Amino acid sequence: EDQVTQSPEALRLQEGESSSLNCSYTVSGLRGLFWYRQDPGKGPEFLFTLYSAGEEKEKERLKATLTKKESFLHITAPKPEDSATYLCAVQGPLYGQNFVFGPGTRLSVLP
Amino acid sequence: DAGVTQSPTHLIKTRGQQVTLRCSPKSGHDTVSWYQQALGQGPQFIFQYYEEEERQRGNFPDRFSGHQFPNYSSELNVNALWLGDSALYLCASSLASGGSEKLFFGSGTQLSVL
Numbered sequence: 001e002d003q004v005t006q007s008p009e010a011l012r013l014q015e016g017e018s019s020s021l022n023c024s025y026t027v028s029g030l031r032g033l034f035w036y037r038q039d040p041g042k043g044p045e046f047l048f049t050l051y052s053a054g055e056e057k058e059k060e061r062l063k064a065t066l067t068k069k070e071s072f073l074h075i076t077a078p079k080p081e082d083s084a085t086y087l088c089a090v091q092g093p094l095y096g097q098n099f100v101f102g103p104g105t106r107l108s109v110l111p
Numbered sequence: 112d113a114g115v116t117q118s119p120t121h122l123i124k125t126r127g128q129q130v131t132l133r134c135s136p137k138s139g140h141d142t143v144s145w146y147q148q149a150l151g152q153g154p155q156f157i158f159q160y161y162e163e164e165e166r167q168r169g170n171f172p173d174r175f176s177g178h179q180f181p182n183y184s185s186e187l188n189v190n191a192l193w194l195g196d197s198a199l200y201l202c203a204s205s206l207a208s209g210g211s212e213k214l215f216f217g218s219g220t221q222l223s224v225l
Contacts (some may be wrong), residue, residue: 004153016193019198032210032212034213034214036216041221042218042219043115043203043218044154044201044214045216046213048144070168087153091212098159098167099144099156099214100156101153101155102153103151103153103190104152
């Protein structure tokens, strides 16, 4: 059974204090690993897709990396507007297979 | 370009009642998936519709059913509601033939069962 765990559960940072979020997964053949951002009361918003170990993607202050067992979301010099819940999801090997989401990391960036 | 739209945004029901939630996918998308998100948890997959048929189903009872219409919009029906069904229900759309299978989510319907 595909499983995704995320750590830490919650993270509080000062503005400008860089850190990383972790996503560990077990899946029988990874088709893709996805990172989403979710603001309170809203649906998840797509950030990145990673397909193979060693791949990296960047967007503004965010950088996602992937190994065979985990993914990291690095946040460099965060701002208060980066406060949100960050969700990780994996998709198994079959085309169109459903996503399995982790519980998320709640990030708070204080000014 | 309209994204994924869901209605209603909020709903309050009592135990034993039935509810219907609606979703219009992003323009050009043909696949609709439904997820349930309890407070403080990640989304849990309910089912997926493609070409008006249920293509996949998660670990949810038969009280949860759905439908997809020829225009690709979709409904989620839940019968015999109980307290544990209180959650944010998310609709996500995607393109079956797309090279990237990322999901686009709506803002969700917040269901409260009293």
